[in-house]
Amino acid sequence: MKKADSYSVAVVGATTGAGGVVVELLAERGFPVDEIYLLDSDDLAGGRIEFKGNYKSIRDVAEFDFSVVQIALFVGSEAVAAKFVPKASKEGCVVIDSSSQFRMDSDVPLVVPEVNPQAIADYKQRNLIASPGSAAIQMLVALKPIYDAVGIERINVSTYQAVSEMGQAGTDELASQTTSLLNMQALENNQFAKQIAFNVIPQVGTILDNGYTIEELRLIGESQKVLDDKSILITPTAVWVPVFFSHSESLHIETKSKISAPDARELLSQCDGIEIVDECAANDYPTPISSGVGTDLVHIGRIREDIGSENGLNLWVVSDNVRKGIALNCVQIAENLIKNHLCE
Secondary structure, eight states: OOOOSSEEEEEETTTSHHHHHHHHHHHHTTOOEEEEEEEEOGGGTTOEEEETTEEEEEEEGGGOOGGGOSEEEEOSOHHHHHHHHHHHHHTTOEEEEOSSSSTTOTTSOBOOTTTOGGGGGGGGGTTEEEOOOHHHHHHHHHHHHHHHHHOEEEEEEEEEEOGGGGOHHHHHHHHHHHHHHHTTOOOOOSSSSSOOTTOOBSOSSOBOTTSOBHHHHHHHHHHHHHHTOTTSEEEEEEEEOSOSSOEEEEEEEEESSOOOHHHHHHHHHTSTTEEEOOBGGGTBOOOIIIIITTOSSEEEEEEEEOTTOTTEEEEEEEEOTTIIIIIIHHHHHHHHHHHHTSOO
């Protein structure tokens, strides 16, 4: 594929929350779109979404000819990706997929542009680039500068994940349960293992025989693959919290060489994609509402040395799981792709 002044782009999963944000970001960031095609499953086709002042119809992905586009951004389910990503890539366009379907395939690059942009070059093996899960993305953006500076031996991470990670069904269940409880009505659990309203659930994904969930094992595998370092020991606990948007993470890391909290704060403050919110004397630290929702950055606070470990460091990390954790990461991959890899 040759570098061009503008590109025809398909967004698959356009009716999802992340799909809508992808369309917004393509316009906001001035992505050179020649023509945009908005796609979804047959039952969701027929609606319209605004793009740069014009309304575009949602088409049925099953009937779409991917040979007319150069880039396809998939932000739908694993089932949709499994069915249509191979078709799209075979028809000649480069696919950027946010689902977990292909992330751990050895011949598919898994990319966070702030962390391993060089991996995008490997897209040619299958015309496919995978985007990690949102929890892994914000953790890796926060830790890559430290990893490069002093090395990391171990990561203990607890994720506090917003219900929008489950899509519209997740946000609907939190809203309906909250309303029911406030009106003293019975509630139903459909999407979560237990009541999510006014509760905390230490299970994201199916619990496996080893006691860890699928989400937790994905966080390990994806992080090691993006960093290209299987020596890092990672212990995750993934938790649902009654928050609509924006994940929070408590990170405890052990570095190979000691780095002080002030040095870590200074290092991180100089990095693109990161905002330091760490004035504890003023009770200023990132939260989903104050820092995360609707923003493009990874926000870091509560930076402090571990009083029980010589090379330990603790951080609190907050980021919008839909905007940054899905949509923006895909768009950033596409931007890097056209700038550095789609050339003569």
